[in-house]
Amino acid sequence: MKLMPLKFRLLKVGHCTHPECVAMQGGRWGSVRFPALCGLIEHPQRGFVLFDTGYSEHFFNATAHLPERAYRWITPVTLRQQDTLLSQLERLGISAADIRYVLISHFHGDHIAGVRDFPNARFVSMRADYEGLRAKSRWNNLLHGCLPGLLPEDFHARIAFAEDAKPILLPNEFKPFESGFDLLEDGSLIAVPLPGHSRGQMGLVFRRADGQFVFMVADACWSVDALALNRLPTWIAGRLFDNPANYNTTFQKLRKLALRQNAVALVPSHCEQTWKNWSNESR
Numbered sequence: 001m002k003l004m005p006l007k008f009r010l011l012k013v014g015h016c017t018h019p020e021c022v023a024m025q026g027g028r029w030g031s032v033r034f035p036a037l038c039g040l041i042e043h044p045q046r047g048f049v050l051f052d053t054g055y056s057e058h059f060f061n062a063t064a065h066l067p068e069r070a071y072r073w074i075t076p077v078t079l080r081q082q083d084t085l086l087s088q089l090e091r092l093g094i095s096a097a098d099i100r101y102v103l104i105s106h107f108h109g110d111h112i113a114g115v116r117d118f119p120n121a122r123f124v125s126m127r128a129d130y131e132g133l134r135a136k137s138r139w140n141n142l143l144h145g146c147l148p149g150l151l152p153e154d155f156h157a158r159i160a161f162a163e164d165a166k167p168i169l170l171p172n173e174f175k176p177f178e179s180g181f182d183l184l185e186d187g188s189l190i191a192v193p194l195p196g197h198s199r200g201q202m203g204l205v206f207r208r209a210d211g212q213f214v215f216m217v218a219d220a221c222w223s224v225d226a227l228a229l230n231r232l233p234t235w236i237a238g239r240l241f242d243n244p245a246n247y248n249t250t251f252q253k254l255r256k257l258a259l260r261q262n263a264v265a266l267v268p269s270h271c272e273q274t275w276k277n278w279s280n281e282s283r
Contacts, residue, residue: 003171003207004188007042008214010267010278011088013054014079016072016110023222025231034075034270036110038085039216040092041206046184047100050121051204051216052269053114055079056086062109062147071109071142085114096120103183103191105218105269106198107133108145116152124183126193127161128200132242144198144240162191162202170205173213173262176253180205194220196247213264215257220250223271227251227258 015035020027023034036054043049055077063072081087086096099118104125105111115123133146141148152158165181168190180190190205197219204216221227232251238244258266267274 002187003190003205003213004186005207005209005211006044006188008206008208009040009092010275011038011040011054011085012036012083012275012279013038013056013085013088013114014077014083016075016077018075021234022236023233024226024229025234026229027231033272034222035272035275037267037269037271037275038111039204039267040089040094041189043184043188045186048094048098049101049103049189050085050099050118051103052105052111052218053085053102053117055110056084056114056117058116058150059109059113059147062113062149067139067142068147068149071145071147075110077110086117103189103202103204104129105203105216106201107148108198108219109147109150110145111218111269112150113147115150115155121158123155123159124162124191125159126191126200126202127163129198129202130159130161130200132199144242165191171213173264174205174215174257175260176256177205177215194218194250196220196243196245196250197241199242208265214267215264216267216269217254218269220247221254221266221268221271223268224258224266224273225271227255227266230255 012035015033017031020032038054039051041049096117097120099121102121102123106129162181165183168182169179180192183189192203194201194203241247
């Protein structure tokens with residue numbers, strides 16, 4: 001199939017720091033930056049779409065007290081005012097009200113901290129991820145990196161699920177990934193299940209205006225180097241995963257895709273090298 005070309009810009013909305021050796025076997029003992037990357041997509045008919053939101057001031061409010069305060073002790077967060085998502089959108093001439101969809105890869109705090117800021121947006125996630133969030137206790141959510149208080153009060157009324165969209169085959173360039181869900185029913189934005197890191201993590205496939213295929217893979221891997229070197233996270237990080245075995249399966253599928261060196265640009269949500277590669281480009 002042929003995907004509709006879309007305007008796209010990669011944004012960095014804050015970062016956290018953590019020892020690299022936890023996120024990648026054989027990594028450095030020292031702390032490194034993990035950017036919170038999100039995607040801004042402009043659809044010619046449907047308007048502006050976000051893939052995740054990164055950090056926001058809401059994150060600091062949600063982690064102001066124990067036990068949630070432990071979240072930012074373990075992964076200290078930096079977010080300058082000029083780097084907030086709302087500030088970056090404003091510089092691009094886009095208001096919060098202009099955002100029509102927010103696609104949520106999964107419900108960890110560093111991916112959903114800004115969802116409250118978009119009053120006109122329709123939210124889309126995988127059903128299993130949202131149901132998992134609602135079923136967990138406060139402590140269990142925190143142990144898995146989730147902060148339900150980040151969601152707006154009317155979130156349930158505004159959420160739709162990717163699995164309810166029509167299944168669609170992916171272009172051959174994305175093998176071994178074969179199919180996904182046609183979110184806007186026009187072959188423009190394809191949701192792809194990436195289970196393991198969370199119960200129903202969602203990746204996003206689309207085609208950029210210049211013709212390049214893009215696969216936003218969220219936390220299915222934490223860096224392009226980890227894929228190239230086949231270095232999985234350590235067991236410490238694995239304790240936060242919904243299903244380490246499923247994570248490994250998804251990771252190896254991404255590695256096969258990466259090693260093919262084809263036209264697909266893989267975008268992990270927390271890869272500093274990916275940000276450096278993209279940050280100077282105009283989308």
